[in-house]
Amino acid sequence: MYVAVKGGEKAIDNAHALMRTQRRGDSAIAELSVDQIRQQLPLAVDRVMNEGSVYDPELAALALKQASGDAVEAIFLLRAYRTTLPRFGYSEPLDTEQMQIERRISGTFKDLPGGQILGSTYDYTHRLLDFSLLAAGEAEMAPEEANALSEALAAGNSCPRVLELLNKEGLIEQSRESGLDDQVPRDLTREPVNYPAERAVRLQNLIRGDEGFLLSLSYASMRGYGDSHPFSGEMRTGRVSVELVPEELGFPIEVGEVLLTESEMVNQFHGSKDLPPQFTRGYGIAFGRAERKAMSVALVERALRAEELGEEVLYPTQDQEFVLSHTDCVSANGFVSHLKLPHYVDFQSELEMIRRLRNEQSQATQSKTTNEEADA
Amino acid sequence: MSVEPQQETSGTRSRQRWMGVLAKSSVAALQERWQALSLEPEYQFIRKPETGLTMLRGRVGGSGQPFNMGEMTLTRCAVRLASGTLGVSYVAGRNSQHAITAALADALLQEDNTQTLLQRELIAPLQAELDAERQQRAAQANSTRVDFFTLVRGED
Numbered sequence: 001m002y003v004a005v006k007g008g009e010k011a012i013d014n015a016h017a018l019m020r021t022q023r024r025g026d027s028a029i030a031e032l033s034v035d036q037i038r039q040q041l042p043l044a045v046d047r048v049m050n051e052g053s054v055y056d057p058e059l060a061a062l063a064l065k066q067a068s069g070d071a072v073e074a075i076f077l078l079r080a081y082r083t084t085l086p087r088f089g090y091s092e093p094l095d096t097e098q099m100q101i102e103r104r105i106s107g108t109f110k111d112l113p114g115g116q117i118l119g120s121t122y123d124y125t126h127r128l129l130d131f132s133l134l135a136a137g138e139a140e141m142a143p144e145e146a147n148a149l150s151e152a153l154a155a156g157n158s159c160p161r162v163l164e165l166l167n168k169e170g171l172i173e174q175s176r177e178s179g180l181d182d183q184v185p186r187d188l189t190r191e192p193v194n195y196p197a198e199r200a201v202r203l204q205n206l207i208r209g210d211e212g213f214l215l216s217l218s219y220a221s222m223r224g225y226g227d228s229h230p231f232s233g234e235m236r237t238g239r240v241s242v243e244l245v246p247e248e249l250g251f252p253i254e255v256g257e258v259l260l261t262e263s264e265m266v267n268q269f270h271g272s273k274d275l276p277p278q279f280t281r282g283y284g285i286a287f288g289r290a291e292r293k294a295m296s297v298a299l300v301e302r303a304l305r306a307e308e309l310g311e312e313v314l315y316p317t318q319d320q321e322f323v324l325s326h327t328d329c330v331s332a333n334g335f336v337s338h339l340k341l342p343h344y345v346d347f348q349s350e351l352e353m354i355r356r357l358r359n360e361q362s363q364a365t366q367s368k369t370t371n372e373e374a375d376a
Numbered sequence: 377m378s379v380e381p382q383q384e385t386s387g388t389r390s391r392q393r394w395m396g397v398l399a400k401s402s403v404a405a406l407q408e409r410w411q412a413l414s415l416e417p418e419y420q421f422i423r424k425p426e427t428g429l430t431m432l433r434g435r436v437g438g439s440g441q442p443f444n445m446g447e448m449t450l451t452r453c454a455v456r457l458a459s460g461t462l463g464v465s466y467v468a469g470r471n472s473q474h475a476i477t478a479a480l481a482d483a484l485l486q487e488d489n490t491q492t493l494l495q496r497e498l499i500a501p502l503q504a505e506l507d508a509e510r511q512q513r514a515a516q517a518n519s520t521r522v523d524f525f526t527l528v529r530g531e532d
Binding site: 049050053054055056058059082085086087088089090091092093094096097100101102103110115116117118119120142161163175176180182183184185186187188189199200201203204207208239241242244246248249251252253254255256257258262264281283285287 | 433434436437441442443445446449452468522
């Protein structure tokens, strides 16, 4: 239990001033601008946007600067800021099939209609430190002239999903039940999660969840703590147009574009009494180029479908309440960090209790010894 | 959405198109071309620029049921010209100037005497810039197109 304390204002002010000095570092070195963070540390910015659950690269970069690069602190700042803004409704569902692809890879099919596009990636690098970056050298840039555009890319045609290939044979579940209209998804920023949670709520929770936690859970589910044997059906990154319908207009308008990464996992499914053996899907999506996050979301998303698919729930990753109530890094950090606050009164009472117990114990031993001596 | 989409007329379609171009263009590009036009229309705010959030929705598996993905910052503005024409803007991000210019341009694009000029001097060049950026991204992506070969294992 936490009991409020008073005092220490001066020390706290000084501690904050010291934090600002430390954050600035050596003043002989140029100060980092928010634009530089946004442009040159975009993957850190993406993480803050995802877990802060607000798409705004400039705000996320500012939060990172203010938090001295601590992702969790920056996420907390962004979450706090979002509570000061009014909500202007909901967008139309994003059409990721119309994404302008900048990267698209499949671990299941080598020949995709539309082709595999590596985009910009750290995959296949040797993970050797590049000392030319340390020597303030200019990194090698992408060549200006690229090979001739494929017609589809040039025309900006939509790129069909890889998993639709399996769908045509009926070997994979449909992404929606046919004949079912759109349901309005529950919004966990407006109402708390109830268990068991619907798939839409689970996804919303995972997308704003801690990347490390989800990565480890998905790792565990593949190592034997979850009956998971996934393939990466497709992962794609690119820009998607955002549309919404303003009330005063009554028709949809584009308001901008967002960069997204989408991951679709394919999992074996042995079938149940209602369903034949087939592949099932796990779906993940994230802001920016957050591939690890999108894949982890897709893996955990699939694991959490165990119950609805009639699989036995045996492992923590399949347990909705365990996973969904512990994904949020702001909550987790808050609860762990609150231990730093003064618990003096609380601890004092525990101290008293331990002393009392020890006294009682030693008295009991003494009287027992005395009794034994008397018996003898 | 609770609102039923209006009957899509060709007027609505071209308004959707220019509103999209105004919203997707960078503030710098928009301001540069807007200022070059030196239009100074008389107007009053129906809604001063206001920044808020919209909840982005996705679809499970890309085509399934909708879900809430996360929010995005958005700025909106509404103006009325002296003629009574209403201009509206909704633009991603937090830039008030972007929202004001987009709302003014939306109003003037509905006026017969300024429509042609704005289409030619504002919307067409901005659209061309957006197309060029898109082409450049496509070319960069295309340079990383790959063909994987499956190696035959020497078992048979």
